[in-house]
Amino acid sequence: MELLLNNIENNLNNQNKSIKEEDQKGFIETNIGKTINFGLDIGLRALLPNFIEEQIIDIKDTILKEGFSEGIKKVISSAMDFGKSTLGIFTGNFENISQVQTAVKNGGIIDGASQLIDTVLNKTVKKGVIPYGIANTIKRGKNVILNSVTNKIEEEFNNQLDAAEKLQKYSNNWKQYYEKQDFSGMEREYEKIKEKLKILIPIETTINEAKKIENMHTLIKNNGKQFNLTEEEIKLANLLN
Structure with a gap:
């Protein structure tokens, strides 16, 4: 005893x-990153309904490998920092889940994701890894992906x-x-x-x-x-x- x-x-x-600030931030960024990944998956399936599972996976993997995965990490990190500042939290941790939710909403994640989708798709077309027609379809229907991401983020916070x-x-x-x-x-x-x-x-x-x-x-x-x-x-x- x-x-x-x-x-x-x-x-x-x-x-x-105190819980280390970087640990809390890392947990949040990882969870939001996974949520955005789910949203991207759902959005691509909606935009490309005639594509088989393997094709959807290949397109998604290409988008992730060509810069979306790393880029979205930076988008989330910057958005969280900006969102914190709008709440007056310049150092330290979030004190409750509602604060995190507000920071994510105010941080500009969706705008950042929108710009990132365009950048990555342009890159994939130049490299010839995604055909122009498919990339153009995704870009024109980008709001479907962004709405899906928004819904998945809201769902995640409801779950939290x-x-x-x-x-x-x-x-x-x-x-x-x-x-x-x-x-x-x-x-x-x-x-x-x-x-x-x-x-x-x-x-x-x-x-x-x-x-x-x-x-x-x-x-x-x-x-x-x-x-x-x-x-x-x-x-x-x-x-x-």
């Missing part, structure tokens, strides 16, 4: 340190907000089971909490609260699922003040 307490104390020291709401619910449920000393109920909610944390944007208050639950849960589990913890152990877990 002493070793466990030392591990928990180290966890608490770590959780009190829903996950945050469910995480709060599961945390409250865990605390209620804790009060009843029902470890089976705690275990069910704890597993749900871990699943939601995998997909949520790392927000400091969210991570810290989850860590506190993890600490208390681990203490009780390693105490034979018995709740007869010392005051020191409970205080160390730093939960349910």
Whole structure:
């Protein structure tokens, strides 16, 4: 138990340190990048309905390899920085998901993606890797792709907000089971909490609260699922003040 307490104390020291700005930014940019990738895929399928699966994949892969993949990373990074500045966040992390959503909306990602599509398609035509007719069809129907990207981004943030709401619910449920000393109920909610944390944007208050639950849960589990913890152990877990 002493070793466990030392591990928990180290966890608490770590959780009190702020989430690194680059880690939060990296998570957001990766998620938005994947979302845009999905939007591009859906848009191309809508614009080229007579093309078979393999052809769509080849065209998409070519667009990604010829500069879209790297370019969109820069677009997202610049958009996030600009979006932050419009919120008055010049250093530090986002404090909630709504702030991230606003920054993405204000950052100009769609405009950047639009310009990037034109640039990449012009490049592919010059290199002869995508025929002019196909590239022209994509450029003329570019809004289909951009609308698809916009919809996928909105869907992602709806999922984020829903996950945050469910995480709060599961945390409250865990605390209620804790009060009843029902470890089976705690275990069910704890597993749900871990699943939601995998997909949520790392927000400091969210991570810290989850860590506190993890600490208390681990203490009780390693105490034979018995709740007869010392005051020191409970205080160390730093939960349910």
